[in-house]
Structures are given as C-alpha cells and as structure tokens.
Amino acid sequence: MLCLLAACGPGDEPAESRVDGEYAYTIRCGYCHDIPNGIGAELTPEVLATYSTVGGLDRYLRFAMPHETPGSLPTAEYDAILAYLIESRELVAGGEDARELPPSTELRVIATESPGTER
Numbered sequence: 001m002l003c004l005l006a007a008c009g010p011g012d013e014p015a016e017s018r019v020d021g022e023y024a025y026t027i028r029c030g031y032c033h034d035i036p037n038g039i040g041a042e043l044t045p046e047v048l049a050t051y052s053t054v055g056g057l058d059r060y061l062r063f064a065m066p067h068e069t070p071g072s073l074p075t076a077e078y079d080a081i082l083a084y085l086i087e088s089r090e091l092v093a094g095g096e097d098a099r100e101l102p103p104s105t106e107l108r109v110i111a112t113e114s115p116g117t118e119r
Contacts, residue, residue, distance in 0.1 A: 018099075019076045021084025028066055028073060029081065040067065045089040045109045054092075055103025058082050 032040035041047055051057035062078050064070050073081075083098035085091070091107040092098065 019074075019080035021080035021082075022088070024073075024077045024080045025084050028077065032067060043085060043089070045091055048085055048089055048091055049107045049109050051107060053103060053107060054082070054086065054098070054101045054105040057085070057107060058103065 026034075029040070029043075032038045033043050048057060051060055058078070061082060062071055066072065079099060086098035086101070086107070087095075090110045092101060092105060093108070093110055
C-alpha cells in the first residue's frame with residue numbers, strides 16, 4: 001500500500017512528458033506573432049522585456065493569450081511557451097532552465113554584439 005501512495009505524490013515531471021515550448025508557441029502563437037503584418041506584435045526581446053519580470057510576463061500570457069480565447073491553454077502549455085520565449089529571446093543571463101526561474105527574476109535584453117557596437 002505504501003508503494004502505491006508513494007507513486008501518487010507530487011514528483012519531478014519526466015523530461016519526456018514536458019510540453020515542447022517551441023512547438024506549442026508555433027501552433028498557438030505563431031499565426032499571430034510570426035507573420036508579416038500579423039495581428040500580434042513581433043515578440044522581440046525588447047518587447048518581452050517590457051513585462052519586467054518572469055512573473056509579469058507569465059501573468060500577461062495567462063490573462064490575455066491567445067487573443068481569441070484568453071486563458072484557454074493548459075497550464076503545461078503556458079509554462080512551456082513562457083520558458084521558450086525567455087530562453088529563445090535570451091532574456092535571462094546564464095542560460096538557466098526558464099521553467100525553474102522564480103517569478104521575481106528580471107527580464108533583460110542580453111546584448112549579443114561586441115562592446116562598442118550599436119544595436
């Protein structure tokens with residue numbers, strides 16, 4: 001009986017069962033944000049950094065996206081899309097797993113150019 005109960009408790013989610021953030025973004029967000037003259041803004045690092053923190057961006061995504069049905073995605077998809085956006089736009093220095101970042105983590109545009117070059 002203890003073995004059964006132990007298996008039912010919370011635990012680490014196997015990496016294989018995680019939602020692929022890039023795929024979720026492509027099918028849920030790309031049709032508005034990644035097409036020329038789409039109805040959504042291009043999600044550049046500068047645009048996303050305006051939400052200031054991981055928690056701020058997370059709240060916005062869950063409250064307002066997708067545009068036609070806000071709040072309708074499964075939690076795992078919101079989590080995966082948030083992590084994908086943070087990692088792919090390099091909004092947090094250090095290359096950490098964005099799924100593990102505290103909500104208070106600041107979002108910043110990480111300069112990729114050499115010092116002295118203009119953006």
